[in-house]
Amino acid sequence: MEIIRPEVFTPQESDIAEGKLINSFIANCTSQYSDPDKWLDEEIHRNILLTTVDTAVAWARQRSIFPLIFGTACCAFEMIAASGPRFDLSRFGMDIIRFSPRQADVMMITGTITWKMATAARMIYDQMPEPKWVIAVGACAISGGTFRESYSVVPGVNRIMPVDVYVPGCPPRPEAMIYGINRLHAKIVKGTIDNPNLSLK
Amino acid sequence: MTVALNGEDTGKKIAEAIPGSVVSGDKNSLIVESKSLLQVAEYLKNTPGMEFDYLTVVTAVDFMEYFEVVYRLVSMKNNQSLMLKTRVFDRVNPTIPSVTGLWRAAYYQEREIFDLFGIKFEGHPYLKRLLLWEGFEGYPLRRDYL
Numbered sequence: 001m002e003i004i005r006p007e008v009f010t011p012q013e014s015d016i017a018e019g020k021l022i023n024s025f026i027a028n029c030t031s032q033y034s035d036p037d038k039w040l041d042e043e044i045h046r047n048i049l050l051t052t053v054d055t056a057v058a059w060a061r062q063r064s065i066f067p068l069i070f071g072t073a074c075c076a077f078e079m080i081a082a083s084g085p086r087f088d089l090s091r092f093g094m095d096i097i098r099f100s101p102r103q104a105d106v107m108m109i110t111g112t113i114t115w116k117m118a119t120a121a122r123m124i125y126d127q128m129p130e131p132k133w134v135i136a137v138g139a140c141a142i143s144g145g146t147f148r149e150s151y152s153v154v155p156g157v158n159r160i161m162p163v164d165v166y167v168p169g170c171p172p173r174p175e176a177m178i179y180g181i182n183r184l185h186a187k188i189v190k191g192t193i194d195n196p197n198l199s200l201k
Numbered sequence: 202m203t204v205a206l207n208g209e210d211t212g213k214k215i216a217e218a219i220p221g222s223v224v225s226g227d228k229n230s231l232i233v234e235s236k237s238l239l240q241v242a243e244y245l246k247n248t249p250g251m252e253f254d255y256l257t258v259v260t261a262v263d264f265m266e267y268f269e270v271v272y273r274l275v276s277m278k279n280n281q282s283l284m285l286k287t288r289v290f291d292r293v294n295p296t297i298p299s300v301t302g303l304w305r306a307a308y309y310q311e312r313e314i315f316d317l318f319g320i321k322f323e324g325h326p327y328l329k330r331l332l333l334w335e336g337f338e339g340y341p342l343r344r345d346y347l
Binding site for chain 1: 332333334337340341346
């Protein structure tokens with residue numbers, strides 16, 4: 001069907017062009033589409049998929065991780081870039097960013113954690129429901145970075161909570177963050193219902 | 202453009218009004234005695250021709266022999282600025298008067314200086330730690346901290 005584009009945009013002429021478009025649309029829509037059940041391949045109806053419960057649950061977990069953002073420094077902007085349209089965290093089912101720990105699965109610590117903030121970070125980690133994972137993004141979250149010797153900075157978030165994936169960089173690019181999320185996926189697939197946090201080997 | 206006042210000329214005017222308050226003054230800054238800081242601040246705020254109604258920053262520097270507390274004042278009305286400094290020589294229990302009553306902007310910055318340098322501001326309405334937690338030992342921005 002050819003779409004008629006009006007070349008002149010006076011109201012009268014665009015109304016006439018719209019009328020032509022509608023009339024040609026009506027002329028083309030004479031027959032009905034048949035029910036999809038009739039023209040889909042019959043083999044699809046006969047399929048039965050066999051799998052284990054562990055695999056099915058791990059598959060579901062892996063593809064709908066809700067991240068809890070904990071952006072305390074400049075690495076947070078790389079995470080914001082990663083969730084934007086260019087790098088697109090939605091591809092990994094992570095587009096629903098939660099601000100409540102009770103609805104989140106993975107905590108992304110992006111930035112320096114001071115000892116005064118550490119109590120809040122640990123409280124939020126404790127409020128997350130099991131199974132839960134933690135990604136430490138950037139040099140400061142991994143080891144304290146340049147502020148390691150400081151009087152107020154936690155030298156690595158693994159002092160206050162278990163960390164599953166470390167993403168190095170200062171700050172890491174969004175590609176590095178996506179690679180870290182891929183490694184987390186690989187870890188989740190290894191887990192079972194009873195023990196979702198099996199280590200990656 | 203805001204005109205920076207010459208500390209030497211301003212110091213002479215202040216020395217006439219409040220004798221014994223000025224330590225020294227040069228092109229950039231004016232150093233006053235910590236005892237008469239509040240008097241000088243009131244003079245700078247209320248005298249016609251000065252009228253410093255806006256305090257942009259309060260900060261402190263540790264020179265080991267003494268602490269220097271720096272006030273940067275701006276007059277919106279006369280379009281001029283002044284760097285006012287005062288020195289505290291006591292390292293164990295440094296105390297200077299608070300200017301929060303004159304300029305409300307000093308409230309949080311004096312609390313921050315109290316937290317990180319241990320300088321007490323007499324007359325501050327709520328002198329409490331701002332950044333560090335209760336029970337933290339030492340004053341991290343002093344040069345002999347580590």
